[in-house]
Amino acid sequence: MSAHSDRVLERLTRLHPKVIDLELGRTERLLAALGHPERRLPPVIHVAGTNGKGSTIAMIRAGLESTGARVHVYTSPHLARFHERIRIAGELISEDRLLDCLERCEAANGDVPITFFEVTTAAAFLAMAETPADWTLLEVGLGGEFDATNVIERPRLSVITPVSVDHQQYLGETLPEIAAAKAGILKRGCLGIIARQPAEALEVIEARAARMLAPLMVEGQDWQVWEEHGRVAFLDPQGLLDLPLPRLIGAHQVENAGTAVAALRALGMDETACLAALAEAEWPARMQRLRTGPLVDAAAGAEVWLDGGHNPAAGVALAEALGRLPGRPVHLVVGMLRTKDAAGFLRPLEPVARSLQGVTIEGEAATLSAAETVAAARAAGFAAAHEAAGVEAAIRAIVADAPDCRIVICGSLYLAGRVLRENG
Known part of the structure; x- marks a missing residue:
C-alpha cells in the first residue's frame, strides 16, 4: 500500500474508541456533509448474510460484466491491500483516487467520532458517485440494519445469503436476532432475493418483508438450484437453466451460484450472463x-x-x-x-x-x-x-x-x- 493512503487510513482508525459500533447516525451525518453521494450511485444490489456474500457478489459481478456493463463493487475486509475493498467501474481504486476521497471524508468529518468502516464506506460512495457505471454491488460489513452500507433508500435488489450464528457480541445470541439484523436491508417495495435459510431465520426475514411490502424470491419456494451429473440446474418461473459447475470450489458454491443467478434473472440478464457468473467468477481465499x-x-x-x-x-x-x-x-x-x-x-x-x-x-x-x-x-x-x-x-x-x-x-x-x- 502507498504510504500516503496508509497514513490517512491510520489516522482514521483513531477517530472512534471502538472498531465496531453499529448505528447509522454518524454515517448519515458525514454523507450529508459530503453532499449525499449515496443518492447518486448507479442502481444498487445490496448483499447481506453470514456466509457466501463475497462469492455471491463475485458471481453477480462476473455475470453483469459479461454483458459489457461497468460495475462498482464494495466489499470487506481486504486481504492484502485496502484498495481491494473498492472497485470502480471494474478496476481496483487507484491510489490517487483513494487518497483524494479519504482526505475529503477526513476534512468533512473533522475530529467527530466515527468508526473506520463508516468513514471508509463514505469514501467508497464518494468515488463511486463520481465515476459513471451501470451497477453498484455493496456488501454489508456486519449485520445489516445498522451497517454503514444500509443508507441506500431504494436498492434495485436486496440479497440475503445463508444466515447462521456469528458475531453474537454485536447481533444477538439467537438465530432469529441475527436474521433480524440481516433482514434490515429489505426496503419498502424493493425486491429481495433470499437464499436457503433455516426455518427460524426465514420466518423473521419474511415478517420484515411483509412489514416493508417488499416482494421476495425465496430459494425452495420461488427458485431452486441443485447439482446434477456434474452440472448446475437452476429452476425459476422463467424456466430451467443447465449451467456448468462454479469455478469456485465446493457444494456451498452451488448454493451461492443459485443466489447469484436468481439475482441476475431478476435484473433481466439472459442465460449467457448466468453462465459467465459461474464460469468466470474469481474470489481469493475461498478454497x-x-x-x-x-x-x-x-x-x-x-x-x-x-x-x-x-x-x-x-x-x-x-x-x-x-x-x-x-x-x-x-x-x-x-x-x-x-x-x-x-x-x-x-x-x-x-x-x-x-x-x-x-x-x-x-x-x-x-x-x-x-x-x-x-x-x-x-x-x-x-x-x-x-x-x-x-x-x-x-x-x-x-x-x-x-x-x-x-x-x-x-x-x-x-x-x-x-x-x-x-x-x-
Whole structure:
C-alpha cells in the first residue's frame, strides 16, 4: 500500500474508541456533509448474510460484466491491500483516487467520532458517485440494519445469503436476532432475493418483508438450484437453466451460484450472463489452490490450499469441499480470532483431517495464540494437534511426516490475507 493512503487510513482508525459500533447516525451525518453521494450511485444490489456474500457478489459481478456493463463493487475486509475493498467501474481504486476521497471524508468529518468502516464506506460512495457505471454491488460489513452500507433508500435488489450464528457480541445470541439484523436491508417495495435459510431465520426475514411490502424470491419456494451429473440446474418461473459447475470450489458454491443467478434473472440478464457468473467468477481465499511462492516451495510437492472461512457453517462447507477432492490425506494449518467459535469451526473438519498445526496470526490483537487454537482443536476432537511458530514452520512439520498430502491453511480472513501477502 502507498504510504500516503496508509497514513490517512491510520489516522482514521483513531477517530472512534471502538472498531465496531453499529448505528447509522454518524454515517448519515458525514454523507450529508459530503453532499449525499449515496443518492447518486448507479442502481444498487445490496448483499447481506453470514456466509457466501463475497462469492455471491463475485458471481453477480462476473455475470453483469459479461454483458459489457461497468460495475462498482464494495466489499470487506481486504486481504492484502485496502484498495481491494473498492472497485470502480471494474478496476481496483487507484491510489490517487483513494487518497483524494479519504482526505475529503477526513476534512468533512473533522475530529467527530466515527468508526473506520463508516468513514471508509463514505469514501467508497464518494468515488463511486463520481465515476459513471451501470451497477453498484455493496456488501454489508456486519449485520445489516445498522451497517454503514444500509443508507441506500431504494436498492434495485436486496440479497440475503445463508444466515447462521456469528458475531453474537454485536447481533444477538439467537438465530432469529441475527436474521433480524440481516433482514434490515429489505426496503419498502424493493425486491429481495433470499437464499436457503433455516426455518427460524426465514420466518423473521419474511415478517420484515411483509412489514416493508417488499416482494421476495425465496430459494425452495420461488427458485431452486441443485447439482446434477456434474452440472448446475437452476429452476425459476422463467424456466430451467443447465449451467456448468462454479469455478469456485465446493457444494456451498452451488448454493451461492443459485443466489447469484436468481439475482441476475431478476435484473433481466439472459442465460449467457448466468453462465459467465459461474464460469468466470474469481474470489481469493475461498478454497484457493496456491501454486507458487515460498509456502508452496516449503511444501515440497504437497498441495497447499487457502480458505478464509471462520465460523461453524464455514467449517461444514470446507469439510464438504475437501471431501470431494481426489484422495490425499488432509492436514490443517489453523489460525483464528478469539471473537470466533474456534471449536465450532473445527468440529466438522476433524473427520476429514489427519492433523492440525495451530498458529498465532501475527499483527492481530484479537488472535488466539497457537496454544489456544490447539486447545480448541482438542476440544473439537483432534487427537493430533500441535503448536507451530508460523505458517511456513507448520507446513515444514507436516511434510516431514506426510510428504504427499493436502495442506489447508484456514480459520481466518486475516490469516489468509497475511498468507497472500507473504507468499507473493
